[in-house]
Amino acid sequence: MEKIVILTGAGISAESGLGTFRDEGGLWAQHRIEDVATPEGFARDPALVHGFYNARRVQAAKAQPNAAHEALARLQQDWPDEVAIITQNVDSLHEAGGSRNVIHMHGTLAGALCAACEHRWLSPPEMAVGESCPACAAPAARPDVVWFGEMPYHMDAIYDHLAEAWIFAAIGTSGQVYPAAAFVHEASLSGARTVEFNLTPSDGASSFDEVILGPATDTVPRWVDKLLSQR
Numbered sequence: 001m002e003k004i005v006i007l008t009g010a011g012i013s014a015e016s017g018l019g020t021f022r023d024e025g026g027l028w029a030q031h032r033i034e035d036v037a038t039p040e041g042f043a044r045d046p047a048l049v050h051g052f053y054n055a056r057r058v059q060a061a062k063a064q065p066n067a068a069h070e071a072l073a074r075l076q077q078d079w080p081d082e083v084a085i086i087t088q089n090v091d092s093l094h095e096a097g098g099s100r101n102v103i104h105m106h107g108t109l110a111g112a113l114c115a116a117c118e119h120r121w122l123s124p125p126e127m128a129v130g131e132s133c134p135a136c137a138a139p140a141a142r143p144d145v146v147w148f149g150e151m152p153y154h155m156d157a158i159y160d161h162l163a164e165a166w167i168f169a170a171i172g173t174s175g176q177v178y179p180a181a182a183f184v185h186e187a188s189l190s191g192a193r194t195v196e197f198n199l200t201p202s203d204g205a206s207s208f209d210e211v212i213l214g215p216a217t218d219t220v221p222r223w224v225d226k227l228l229s230q231r
């Protein structure tokens with residue numbers, strides 16, 4: 001069993017032009033988390049929250065996958081064992097780059113969710129305040145993204161992957177948000193070799209066996225080529 005488990009964060013989409021959260025001038029420097037990424041913020045001002053996600057949805061739809069996304073798709077394609085890609089990102093650049101079965105633990109910009117009946121459907125490019133649910137007609141449509149204080153999605157599947165990981169790689173994440181920030185510990189407990197890809201060592205860098213610094217579009221394809229050449 002030589003399963004590779006990958007966790008990605010906003011840093012893998014940075015070179016596709018999508019902003020990260022905690023870098024200089026990032027999204028959390030422009031907006032208060034409590035206003036745009038909590039259920040309370042949505043209840044207080046749904047127009048502000050829809051505006052935030054509509055802008056990100058429109059921007060993400062124009063973005064192109066980069067060499068790091070494409071390298072991970074190549075690894076999934078050519079690696080003889082499973083390659084599980086878990087992302088904290090709500091963009092669809094892994095899929096656009098050719099990856100399959102991507103696990104979006106924080107949901108997706110492409111998804112809409114009914115806050116009343118939990119029906120899910122594809123979101124329009126811009127969601128309006130009070131948009132009604134196609135299933136129950138309640139004016140309760142919201143972005144199908146996981147806000148602070150809500151449970152991330154697919155956690156059982158994620159812990160199963162981590163328990164079977166031969167290699168665990170975290171790419172472009174600051175390691176500040178749980179439970180994702182603890183995945184490296186789970187993987188280490190399973191005996192996995194752990195590697196972090198970042199521009200600078202993240203808060204959790206010391207938990208990794210190896211830290212590879214540089215832009216993901218440079219470091220990830222190089223790592224994938226090396227893995228595949230050693231087969």
Ligand code: APR
Nearest residue numbers: 009010011014020021022088172173174177198199215216
């Ligand atoms: N190549 C590699 N790493 C990069 C690049 C790049 N080109 N650009 C930025 N990074 C790194 C930054 O150094 C930083 O460590 O990506 C990381 C981005 O960190 P954050 O902005 O905190 O994003 P992320 O870790 O994905 O945030 C996790 O927090 O706000 C919530 O739900 C949101 O999913 C998000 C979660």
